Amino acid sequence: MELKPLPLSDLKLEATAKPPRKKSEKLVFKAEQDFFNAKYNPQGASHYELEINLSYKGKKEKTKLNIEP
Numbered sequence: 276m277e278l279k280p281l282p283l284s285d286l287k288l289e290a291t292a293k294p295p296r297k298k299s300e301k302l303v304f305k306a307e308q309d310f311f312n313a314k315y316n317p318q319g320a321s322h323y324e325l326e327i328n329l330s331y332k333g334k335k336e337k338t339k340l341n342i343e344p
Contacts, residue, residue, distance in 0.1 A: 280309055281331060289328045292342075294320035317344055 283306040293299040304311040322343045329336045
């Protein structure tokens with residue numbers, strides 16, 4: 276079975292960065308070639324939680340990651 280990448284135009288990606296003791300911030304992702312790209316400055320935070328919401332043709336997935344820059 277061969278796996279093929281999904282077209283980025285069919286995916287909806289939303290994410291929020293939540294550093295400790297600071298307001299959460301929505302990230303804006305841009306589709307580039309075959310990946311999404313976003314920039315975020317944690318402003319001195321030692322870590323932050325990244326909440327990702329991804330939807331494709333009505334199917335939704337949600338995950339949280341702890342990031343230590």
